[in-house]
Amino acid sequence: MKPKEIPTKGPALATKKAPSIVMVNTGDGKGKSTAAFGTAMRAAARGWKVCVIQFVKSGKWKVGEETSATRLGIEWLTIGDGFTWDSKNMDRTEAVARHAWTVSKEKIQSGDYGLVVLDEITYPMNWGWIPTSEVVDVIKKRPRSVNVIATGRDAPAELIELADTVTEMRKVKHAFDRGVRAIRGIDF
Amino acid sequence: MKPKEIPTKGPALATKKAPSIVMVNTGDGKGKSTAAFGTAMRAAARGWKVCVIQFVKSGKWKVGEETSATRLGIEWLTIGDGFTWDSKNMDRTEAVARHAWTVSKEKIQSGDYGLVVLDEITYPMNWGWIPTSEVVDVIKKRPRSVNVIATGRDAPAELIELADTVTEMRKVKHAFDRGVRAIRGIDF
Numbered sequence: 243m244k245p246k247e248i249p250t251k252g253p254a255l256a257t258k259k260a261p262s263i264v265m266v267n268t269g270d271g272k273g274k275s276t277a278a279f280g281t282a283m284r285a286a287a288r289g290w291k292v293c294v295i296q297f298v299k300s301g302k303w304k305v306g307e308e309t310s311a312t313r314l315g316i317e318w319l320t321i322g323d324g325f326t327w328d329s330k331n332m333d334r335t336e337a338v339a340r341h342a343w344t345v346s347k348e349k350i351q352s353g354d355y356g357l358v359v360l361d362e363i364t365y366p367m368n369w370g371w372i373p374t375s376e377v378v379d380v381i382k383k384r385p386r387s388v389n390v391i392a393t394g395r396d397a398p399a400e401l402i403e404l405a406d407t408v409t410e411m412r413k414v415k416h417a418f419d420r421g422v423r424a425i426r427g428i429d430f
Numbered sequence: 431m432k433p434k435e436i437p438t439k440g441p442a443l444a445t446k447k448a449p450s451i452v453m454v455n456t457g458d459g460k461g462k463s464t465a466a467f468g469t470a471m472r473a474a475a476r477g478w479k480v481c482v483i484q485f486v487k488s489g490k491w492k493v494g495e496e497t498s499a500t501r502l503g504i505e506w507l508t509i510g511d512g513f514t515w516d517s518k519n520m521d522r523t524e525a526v527a528r529h530a531w532t533v534s535k536e537k538i539q540s541g542d543y544g545l546v547v548l549d550e551i552t553y554p555m556n557w558g559w560i561p562t563s564e565v566v567d568v569i570k571k572r573p574r575s576v577n578v579i580a581t582g583r584d585a586p587a588e589l590i591e592l593a594d595t596v597t598e599m600r601k602v603k604h605a606f607d608r609g610v611r612a613i614r615g616i617d618f
Contacts, residue, residue, distance in 0.1 A: 245558030246584070252515040256611040263605050263613060265460070271597035273455060273465035276472075280464030280495065281616060283471060287494030287501075288615035306475035307468065310502050313475075327440040356615060370433030389616055396434070406605035409459035414596035417451050422594065423444040425451060427476035427544060428469060428577055 261386040263406040268364065268397035271411035278359045278391045279307050285389070286314040290356025295346045297339055297394075298322040298362040305430045321345060322362070326369075339366035343377070353385030364394025364401070374398045449574040451594040456552065456585035459599035466547045466579045467495050473577070474502040478544025483534045485527055485582075486510040486550040493618045509533060510550070514557075527554035531565070541573030552582025552589070562586045 265281070267274035278294075285292045294316060299305065301320045308318045321342035323335040343366070349358050366372045378400045381390050392401060402408050424430060453469070455462035466482075473480045482504060487493065489508045496506045509530035511523040531554070537546050554560045566588045569578050580589060590596050612618060 246556040248514050248557050250515050256606055256609045258609045260610045272595055273461055273597045276468030277461030277465040279471055280467035283467055283498040284494035285615045287497035290615055306472035309475035310471040314498050325440060326436050327438050368434040369436050407460055408602035409461045410600040410602050412598040412600050414598050417594035418444050421444045421446045422448045427473045427478055
């Protein structure tokens with residue numbers, strides 16, 4: 243392969259200073275949540291108060307990222323009821339997701355946090371359990387210093403519209419599709 | 431918007447157990463490196479030895495992720511010479527990148543690490559500074575327990591071919607394009 247040209251000119255400098263931004267990680271590929279957690283690592287290093295709310299994972303899961311995040315002083319709340327296909331009571335599963343949103347709203351509106359991560363929030367939004375218009379409104383009217391990251395597939399158009407930075411994690415290939423099981427330490 | 435259907439059936443269970451995998455995060459969007467760092471958080475939580483080698487960032491940069499990673503016991507090596515457009519001596523910049531690869535090769539081949547992250551390695555590969563065939567060969571013949579994540583735009587085809595899981599981080603929009611400066615605690 244012919245080598246690519248070595249860039250000798252950088253991009254134009256950005257000049258505007260935003261008090262905070264909204265990021266959305268969506269798409270069918272890997273890395274939506276892990277990228278949010280990587281950003282949480284940065285925020286924690288700067289001494290910010292950081293909160294991660296997980297909308298699908300339940301407290302029964304003990305995942306590696308939670309252990310490390312807690313060690314870094316990140317507040318980690320798993321307020322999900324697990325996968326919907328494992329639900330024995332969908333009304334309860336829906337109620338748990340609504341509760342996760344109530345808590346998230348308080349965290350955002352308190353203004354205490356430099357970063358609030360709404361992990362996998364798009365699922366309960368898309369199922370009609372949490373009103374998208376309310377999520378968008380709360381994020382739009384947030385205290386100026388609060389950065390927000392929302393993750394999950396099929397991010398609603400209103401959320402994408404509101405966000406400053408949106409990435410689609412597109413699956414090129416995934417070991418799982420070849421029948422390879424999730425690896426403890428890599429996938430959870 | 432009409433709510434999406436709530437999934438009541440999970441995906442087929444994966445049955446194969448891989449001793450380790452190779453992941454590639456590529457594309458022009460945000461989250462390639464941060465997703466790798468999020469995975470490093472997981473690996474560290476499981477007590478694995480983890481090493482991150484940065485191929486572009488120089489030791490002069492003091493980024494948040496490094497502070498947090500070091501706190502988690504992750505070995506963090508910035509063996510880059512900075513952006514090429516800031517280089518005063520491109521031969522030196524190339525030599526520094528080659529050295530980063532020599533170190534990475536040793537780390538991978540030692541078998542001591544559960545995870546080795548080759549951050550932004552695609553750039554020196556694409557510029558012809560580090561031979562892609564050698565990188566692919568070293569990863570292919572790695573000790574079985576070593577997981578590898580490579581990040582950067584325009585991942586070479588041979589690297590994608592070799593990888594188990596590949597995600598393209600596609601930019602839908604980025605605050606920077608509206609002139610918004612990088613935020614300390616979010617972007618670095």
